[in-house]
Amino acid sequence: MRPMSRTIKAICALVMVAAAAPAVFAAGCGGSGEPSARENLDKVLASDIKPNEMGMVMVLEYHRIQEKESDYTRSIENFKKDLETLYKKGYRLVTFHDMMAGKIDVPAGTTPVVFSFDDTTEGQFRYIKDGSKLAIDPDCAVGMMEAFYKKHKDFGYTALFNYLPAMFEQEKYIEQKVDYLWNHGFEFGNHTVSHPSLGRISDAEVVEEIAVPVKDMKEIDPRVKVDILCLPHGSVPQNQNLMYEGTYEGTAYKNRWALLVGSNPFYPAYHYRNPGKLVPRIQVMDYDPEDGSGASGSDYWLRYFDRHPELRFISDGDPSTICAPAYMETRLLADELPGGVSFVGY
Ligand SMILES: [Zn+2]
Numbered sequence: 001m002r003p004m005s006r007t008i009k010a011i012c013a014l015v016m017v018a019a020a021a022p023a024v025f026a027a028g029c030g031g032s033g034e035p036s037a038r039e040n041l042d043k044v045l046a047s048d049i050k051p052n053e054m055g056m057v058m059v060l061e062y063h064r065i066q067e068k069e070s071d072y073t074r075s076i077e078n079f080k081k082d083l084e085t086l087y088k089k090g091y092r093l094v095t096f097h098d099m100m101a102g103k104i105d106v107p108a109g110t111t112p113v114v115f116s117f118d119d120t121t122e123g124q125f126r127y128i129k130d131g132s133k134l135a136i137d138p139d140c141a142v143g144m145m146e147a148f149y150k151k152h153k154d155f156g157y158t159a160l161f162n163y164l165p166a167m168f169e170q171e172k173y174i175e176q177k178v179d180y181l182w183n184h185g186f187e188f189g190n191h192t193v194s195h196p197s198l199g200r201i202s203d204a205e206v207v208e209e210i211a212v213p214v215k216d217m218k219e220i221d222p223r224v225k226v227d228i229l230c231l232p233h234g235s236v237p238q239n240q241n242l243m244y245e246g247t248y249e250g251t252a253y254k255n256r257w258a259l260l261v262g263s264n265p266f267y268p269a270y271h272y273r274n275p276g277k278l279v280p281r282i283q284v285m286d287y288d289p290e291d292g293s294g295a296s297g298s299d300y301w302l303r304y305f306d307r308h309p310e311l312r313f314i315s316d317g318d319p320s321t322i323c324a325p326a327y328m329e330t331r332l333l334a335d336e337l338p339g340g341v342s343f344v345g346y
Helices: 002-029 037-046 076-088 096-101 141-151 171-183 203-220 298-307 326-331
Strands: 058-062 064-066 073-075 091-093 111-118 127-130 133-136 160-163 187-190 228-230 245-248 251-254 257-259 321-324 342-345
Touching: 037 321, 037 342, 058 298, 064 076, 073 076, 076 141, 076 298, 096 111, 096 187, 127 171, 133 141, 133 171, 160 228, 171 187, 171 203, 187 203, 203 245, 203 251, 321 326, 326 342
Parallel strands: 058 111, 064 073, 091 111, 111 160, 160 187, 187 228, 228 257, 321 342
Antiparallel strands: 127 133, 245 251
């Protein structure tokens, strides 16, 4: 028995050396002493975080922000609560563009989320007079987000504003607001001129509805790039191509995505079950398990991910890797990964 057991030990030793070799080689690759992707992952796993960057994400959707909660209106109090709840549950704000590109830079163990605001109403961004100066109303969405960000820098400070011509309803501050938002890394989406159901109007009208806001934005601030269409009432035009490309009276538009109104999370662009260019969102509203109201809204989905954490996107903290249990690699569309980003399984 003795010789046999020695042989087994020898084989084991050989296997261990062979297994260890690639790891040693990889760790030495950086040269500059930078930890390899695998070392990062091991650290994250050792701290009891199970990254799953093949999991689902959410684009949340707000409309009016006002004193009292009602349909399509989030109360000021509830908006503040949303910020706290999302932060505590480990959600972190990212831009829509970064989310869709798979360029996710949030701390290990957290989940990226996008805020979108439709209709650019005043409660979303209001200026008030503060003595001789202008100040952001602390009770508008931007004001509340800014205050929250000052306390919790890691939560992030960004959102997507899907604009209508009234643009926050304080006409004299339009340029100033767009300037502020653009300088602070916020994004804009085209929400058409008159908010029609695009599925019910002619092709020519669809093109005009989408092109005119692009021209308007160029006049307000030529730096602002608009390549997102937010569909009023979630209504898709009969000719779907018109959502993405068209020209009206010399103004051409090109949209990379069209946003729906409801009502589910989705897989990232590099996952084989990604939503493509037509992106679902989730309305922010409370869920009542007793009567089932709000069952398609954010509160419902937050509870859903609490119960099914394995379906939720969990970051590894390293934007250069997509980290997930190794078996998920079969679900990966490697061509959709941003440059320099690779899959690391565990
Ligand atoms: Zn709208």
